[in-house]
Structures are given as C-alpha cells and as structure tokens.
Amino acid sequence: MPIMEKKCHQCSKPSTLHITELREGGVQELHLCESCAHQYLTEKPSLDESEGLESVANQLAEIATEQDLDALNDLVCPQCGISFHEFRSKGRLGCPHDYIAFEAELTPLLENIHGEIRHTGKFPKRAPQASQHQYRLIRLRNDLRESVENEEYEESARLRDEIQQLEAELTSNETAGDSSEEHESPN
Amino acid sequence: MNPTEPNQPSEGKHLDLEMLTHTSGEWLRGSGPDSDIVISSRIRLARNLAQYPFPNRADEAIHAEIEKFFEDKLKKIEGISPLSYLDISSLEKLDRQFLVERQLISREHCESEGSRGVGISQEENISMMINEEDHLRLQVLRSGFALDECWNEVDSLDDAIEAQVTYAFSEQLGYLTACPTNVGTGVRVSVMLHLPALVITKEIQKVFQALQKINLAVRGLYGEGSQAMGDFYQISNQITLGKSEKQIIAGLKDVVPNIILYERRVRNELVKENQQRLHDQISRAYGILKNAQTISSEETMHLLSSVRMGINLGLIEDLEIPTVNELFIHTQPAHLQKIRKELLESAERNVARASYLRHRLSGGDESFN
Numbered sequence: 001m002p003i004m005e006k007k008c009h010q011c012s013k014p015s016t017l018h019i020t021e022l023r024e025g026g027v028q029e030l031h032l033c034e035s036c037a038h039q040y041l042t043e044k045p046s047l048d049e050s051e052g053l054e055s056v057a058n059q060l061a062e063i064a065t066e067q068d069l070d071a072l073n074d075l076v077c078p079q080c081g082i083s084f085h086e087f088r089s090k091g092r093l094g095c096p097h098d099y100i101a102f103e104a105e106l107t108p109l110l111e112n113i114h115g116e117i118r119h120t121g122k123f124p125k126r127a128p129q130a131s132q133h134q135y136r137l138i139r140l141r142n143d144l145r146e147s148v149e150n151e152e153y154e155e156s157a158r159l160r161d162e163i164q165q166l167e168a169e170l171t172s173n174e175t176a177g178d179s180s181e182e183h184e185s186p187n
Numbered sequence: 188m189n190p191t192e193p194n195q196p197s198e199g200k201h202l203d204l205e206m207l208t209h210t211s212g213e214w215l216r217g218s219g220p221d222s223d224i225v226i227s228s229r230i231r232l233a234r235n236l237a238q239y240p241f242p243n244r245a246d247e248a249i250h251a252e253i254e255k256f257f258e259d260k261l262k263k264i265e266g267i268s269p270l271s272y273l274d275i276s277s278l279e280k281l282d283r284q285f286l287v288e289r290q291l292i293s294r295e296h297c298e299s300e301g302s303r304g305v306g307i308s309q310e311e312n313i314s315m316m317i318n319e320e321d322h323l324r325l326q327v328l329r330s331g332f333a334l335d336e337c338w339n340e341v342d343s344l345d346d347a348i349e350a351q352v353t354y355a356f357s358e359q360l361g362y363l364t365a366c367p368t369n370v371g372t373g374v375r376v377s378v379m380l381h382l383p384a385l386v387i388t389k390e391i392q393k394v395f396q397a398l399q400k401i402n403l404a405v406r407g408l409y410g411e412g413s414q415a416m417g418d419f420y421q422i423s424n425q426i427t428l429g430k431s432e433k434q435i436i437a438g439l440k441d442v443v444p445n446i447i448l449y450e451r452r453v454r455n456e457l458v459k460e461n462q463q464r465l466h467d468q469i470s471r472a473y474g475i476l477k478n479a480q481t482i483s484s485e486e487t488m489h490l491l492s493s494v495r496m497g498i499n500l501g502l503i504e505d506l507e508i509p510t511v512n513e514l515f516i517h518t519q520p521a522h523l524q525k526i527r528k529e530l531l532e533s534a535e536r537n538v539a540r541a542s543y544l545r546h547r548l549s550g551g552d553e554s555f556n
Contacts (some may be wrong), residue, residue, distance in 0.1 A: 063270055086278030092320070094244035096237060099370070106367060110360075113452035116429020121372040122342075124349050134353070137238035143512040145246045169330045170238070170353075 015132035023144060077101040079138040081146075095138045133170050199547075204282050211312030211516065212289065212328065217508040219331015223499045224424065224447045226379040226419065226512065227330055229290075230337040233343055233364045233373035234323040235355040241365035242301075242318045250318050259316045261306045261531060264347045264371075265534045270306035270313065281530065284521035292316055313344065320365050321373075323348070326349050334376060334436050334441060340431075361428065368546040370430030376436050378443050379408060383418040383496045391420075391504040394446060401442065417488035417515060422446075469497035473506075477548045481537045487518050487544070506548070514547060 008015045008031060015031035072087035082094030084102055093099070099106060110117050138162050146156040219225070235241060236256075254274075261270050275283060275296060283297040291306050296319045303318035316324040325348075327341040349441055355363040358496060359370035369375075385391040398405050402425045407415025422443070424435045457465050472493035475482070495511045497503040516522060518540050524531050 080244050082244055090243065092243045092365045093241060093367065094238040095359075096235060099357060099360055099363055110367055110370065110428060114371065114426045114428035116358060116426075117359075117428060119371045120362060120429060121374075121431040122345075123358075124354050124356055125346065126349070126353075134238040134355075138240055141238075141240060141245075141249060145249070148246070148248070167238070 007031070008036050010036040075102060075105070079135050080142045095142075097135050097138060131170075133166060137166055137170075140166065204285065204525070206486045207285070207289065207311075208522065209511075209518075211513045212291075213330060213517065215509065215512040217512045218331050219333050221447055222331035222508070224380055224382070224450050225332040225443070226381055228333045228337050229326060229328045229375075229379070230334065230341045231375040231377075232323075232325045232362075233321040233369045233375075234325065234343055234348075234362060235321050235354045235364060236323075237355040239322065242303075242320065242322060247301050249472050253322055254302040254304050254317050257298055257306075257315075257323065258304065260348065261268045261315070263351065265346075270308055270315065272306050273304055275303045275305060275344075276301065280522050281456060281524055285525055287518040288516060288521050290314075293324075295316060295319060313340070315344075321369070330449075332378065334378070334440055337376075337435055340433065341344050349466060360503070368425075372430070372432050372435065374427055374432050374435055375423055376437055376439050377421050377423035379419060379421050379451070380443070380446060381418060381492070381495060382420055382446070382450050383492050384457055385450055386415075386418045387457065388453055390449070390453060394449070398422060398442070401438065403438070403442065416485055454496065454500060465495075465500075466502050469493050469500075469502050473497065473503060473548075478545065478546050479541045481534075482541045482544065483537055484519065484540070487540060488515070491515055491518075510547065514544065517547075518543065 007013070010032060013033040013036075015033050051172040073083060073088075076082070077094055077098045078101065079097040080095035082098065084105060086096070087102070093102075097102055107117055140159055144156060144159040144163065147153075147159060210372055215227075217226070219228075236253065239245060239253060240252075243248065245253075256273050261272055264270070273286075275286075275292065278286075283292070286292045286305070286437050287294050288402060289311065291307055291311060291314045296305070296316050299319075301318065303316070305317065305512050306315040307313065314328070316326070316328045325341055325344055327337045327344070329337050350436045362373040364370050366374055382391060382394070385394060395405050396453060406421045406423075408417065408419035408421055422439065424438060426435070430438075464477065472490040476487070476490050476494065491511060491514055494503060494506065495508065498506055498508055498511065517526065520536055523536055523539050524541065526543065531539055
C-alpha cells in the first residue's frame with residue numbers, strides 16, 4: 001500500500017519536516033514543508049491555527065532560548081576560569097585558550113564580524129602553534145592568582161615554583177628546537 | 188606650580204617628556220606623499236604572549252611581570268632605532284594626557300590602571316604599548332600617505348620581537364587577541380585625512396556611506412563620534428580575519444586616492460564658485476588666530492582647519508603646513524600646560540592658548556614659555 005505523502009499543514013507543498021510537539025493533553029504532530037517549518041520554529045508563528053498551538057510554539061521557543069543561554073553562560077575556560085557569560089558582558093576574552101574552549105560559540109560571532117573564519121595572513125616564524133605547556137602555564141597563573149586572593153600562601157609558593165620550572169623547560173625546549181623532550185634548563 | 192619632575196635623561200633609556208614639548212614627531216612634518224590631504228598613515232599590530240592570560244584577566248603581579256619582560260626585551264631588539272621606555276603607571280596624569288595628544292598611547296592606556304608602559308622611538312614613529320587591551324600593541328606612524336613604508340617597518344619590528352618571544356597564535360585563527368574584533372592578522376591600518384571642503388559642502392556624508400559599504404570605519408579625530416573638530420577624519424579597516432595584511436592595506440590604498448581626488452575637486456569648485464568669499468573666510472580665520480586674547484580648543488581647531496586649507500590653496504603664503512600641523516597638537520590642553528610648565532584651569536588655558544598662537548603665528552618658535 002503506497003504511503004500517502006503528507007501535505008504541509010500550512011501551505012500545500014509536500015511536507016519534509018515532521019515536528020512532534022508535546023503539550024498538555026497529548027502529542028501533536030505537525031507536518032510542514034521546509035519554509036513553513038523554518039517560520040514556525042524561528043518566528044512568532046502567524047499561522048491561522050488554534051491558539052493552543054501558537055502559544056506552545058512560543059513557549060517552546062522561549063524556553064529553548066533561555067536554556068541555550070544558560071548552557072552557554074555556564075561554559076568556562078579551564079585555563080583562565082572566565083565564563084562565557086563574563087565574555088559576553090565585557091566583550092573581552094580571558095586568555096588565548098578561550099578560542100578553543102568557546103570555539104562553537106565564537107565561530108558564528110567571528111563570521112558575523114569578519115565574514116570569514118580562517119586566518120590567511122602572516123604566520124610567526126618559529127614555533128607557531130601554541131603548545132600544551134603554554135596552556136598549562138595560563139592555568140597555573142590563574143590558580144596562583146586565586147590562591148593569592150584566598151591568602152593560601154603555601155599553595156602560592158608551590159604554584160610559583162611550578163610556573164618557574166615550566167617556563168624554564170619551555171625556554172630550553174625552544175632554544176634546543178625540540179618541543180617534546182625535557183632538557184637541562186640553560187643557565 | 189610645577190606638575191612633574193622631568194624624567195632622568197640617562198643615555199636615552201628614559202624618554203625626557205620635557206624635550207618632547209619642543210619637538211614634534213616626524214609624522215607631523217607634513218612632508219610625505221599627498222600630505223595636503225593625508226596627514227598621516229598608521230599601522231598597528233596587536234600581539235599577545237602565549238603563556239599568560241590577557242591583560243583584563245590578569246592580576247597586578249602578572250601585569251608587572253609582563254611589563255618587566257618586555258622592558259628587558261626592548262633593549263635587545265636588533266635592526267631598529269632604540270626605543271626609550273616609559274612606565275605609564277608612574278607618570279602624572281598630565282604627562283599621560285600629553286602622550287595621548289601626541290598619538291603615542293591610546294586613551295585607554297592613559298586611563299586604565301596597573302603596570303603598563305610604552306616604548307617610543309626617537310622620531311616618535313614607533314610606539315609599543317605594553318599591557319593595553321593586549322599584551323603588546325606595536326604602532327608605526329608616518330607622515331602623508333605611506334602605508335607600504337609603515338607595513339615594512341612594523342612587520343620587521345614584529346619579526347624582531349617574535350624572535351625573542353612566543354606569541355599566542357593558532358593556525359586556524361591567526362594571532363589571538365583579547366577582543367575577537369582583532370583576531371587573525373591583529374592589524375589596524377589607518378589613514379588620517381583633512382577634509383574641510385567635503386565638510387563645507389556636506390558631501391562628507393557620501394564618503395561615510397561609501398566607506399561603510401566596503402567595511403571601512405570612519406572616525407572624527409578630535410571630538411565625539413563622527414563629529415570631527417578640525418575636519419580631521421581617520422579611516423581604518425574593520426575586518427582583521429580572513430584577509431592577509433597586504434589585502435587589508437590594499438583595501439585602503441584603493442579607496443583613499445579617490446577620497447583625495449574628491450576633496451581636491453571640491454576645493455577647486457569652492458574656489459571657482461566664490462574665491463572671494465572663501466578667501467575672506469580663510470583670512471578672517473587667520474586674523475582671529477593671530478589676534479585673539481582668549482580662545483577655546485574647539486574654535487582653534489575650526490580656524491586652523493580653514494587656515495590649513497588656505498595654505499594648500501595658495502591663499503595664505505606666510506605660514507607653512509608643518510607649523511600648522513604642530514599647532515593642532517601644541518594647542519591641546521596637556522601640551523599647553525607642559526609648554527607653560529604649569530597646571531592651568533580651563534579659562535587660563537584659553538588665555539595661554541591665545542598667547543601661544545599669537546607668538547607662533549608672528550614667527551616665534553616652540554620654546555615659548
């Protein structure tokens with residue numbers, strides 16, 4: 001028996017999207033073509049439909065946005081501790097690693113600002129790619145800042161030692177031209 | 188009252204701000220290409236160290252560490268003229284404002300807090316800010332329309348520094364900056380233009396609109412937002428990612444000549460249409476500047492703009508462009524007070540300004556006190 005192609009609930013084009021709405025009293029199934037579905041999902045629907053459907057759609061739209069926002073705002077960079085929310089309110093990122101930590105969210109923003117998302121200009125001549133060492137250093141410095149704020153002086157001293165050691169390793173690795181092995185720190 | 192002690196002039200290590208009041212940067216000399224309309228060209232690079240948080244997220248200990256780090260490095264940079272270092276946080280407010288007027292530091296750098304500094308070359312062409320919005324902001328400034336020369340110099344400077352530090356950089360996104368609006372090349376290319384005729388005929392709006400369409404920003408130089416005291420406008424790129432530095436520079440190099448031609452054409456039209464009225468307006472402006480007993484900054488800018496155009500059009504013959512360029516800077520609040528070596532209230536400044544103008548416009552030199 002041939003499957004009957006459903007027509008779009010709104011216009012009479014073939015429906016390609018099937019939306020299942022949960023509402024009090026049961027499940028509503030909507031069959032919409034792509035453009036009507038887009039309209040339904042993104043705008044206040046001006047469909048000549050029952051009031052109930054419209055308000056649910058609006059509520060869903062609202063809830064989704066808030067949840068999305070909450071999830072976004074909770075995103076935190078593991079190295080410098082800045083939250084995405086702080087970035088949005090200040091307009092400034094906290095450290096180079098944020099571009100990785102917030103990659104999914106920043107990409108559309110960058111596209112909006114620059115129209116592109118890939119660098120095509122100058123490259124530094126040596127060691128162009130940031131290493132894990134460098135991100136670790138940002139993390140340690142963040143921890144140091146907090147330990148000083150909390151007056152945890154022993155912890156501060158320990159962190160300073162670790163930072164110093166890691167910096168020395170980084171310098172010796174760079175001068176030796178090798179980013180993976182450990183060497184004696186020069187001088 | 189003497190506001191500041193002059194910095195110790197020791198073997199060029201520390202910049203003597205007092206000396207700066209009697210000189211002017213090379214970029215003011217008004218000698219570069221198309222310098223009737225193009226005052227200066229500037230290219231700025233934003234760079235950050237890879238292993239530190241950005242300045243807005245760092246505490247004072249890190250700021251101090253980064254400042255010291257760069258202060259040491261500046262001494263070892265090869266191949267360019269030596270830079271003198273100034274610790275901004277230790278300067279008096281007046282001195283900081285002086286540097287802003289001089290275009291050597293930004294207003295943000297002047298007004299923020301914490302350890303921060305600037306390295307400046309003798310000719311004031313090079314300025315390197317430490318701990319502004321990014322760890323490092325390199326700036327090269329040149330007189331007239333000279334973007335290629337600016338780029339060559341700032342590019343070499345960048346290479347020389349990068350030989351000694353590790354920049355925050357990703358293959359995908361380029362140089363990583365505190366604000367996403369600068370990521371990628373980290374480059375801000377700007378040109379400062381003097382456009383009095385386009386302002387008179389109100390055609391400046393057309394220029395704004397055209398520039399907006401090709402993603403170039405226009406900003407009035409002295410004044411709020413698009414209001415430009417002195418009819419000076421700065422045009423710069425807004426996009427820093429996805430184009431190469433050369434492409435961004437080309438974007439400006441392509442459009443600025445058209446603006447130059449437009450301004451020149453409108454100037455000629457103004458002369459053709461009513462030379463007498465234009466000449467009168469310019470002469471009156473010159474007359475006020477030469478004779479006023481008290482004059483505000485705003486009026487000074489407005490009149491100097493007319494006079495500057497008058498010199499370009501051959502309607503004023505006893506005054507030179509470099510002098511006028513200098514007057515734009517020296518009549519500003521911090522400059523006036525440093526020249527006079529005293530702090531002055533607004534009304535006193537207006538009197539001092541008028542006095543300084545009378546002196547300079549009758550042939551007196553910059554060491555006026």
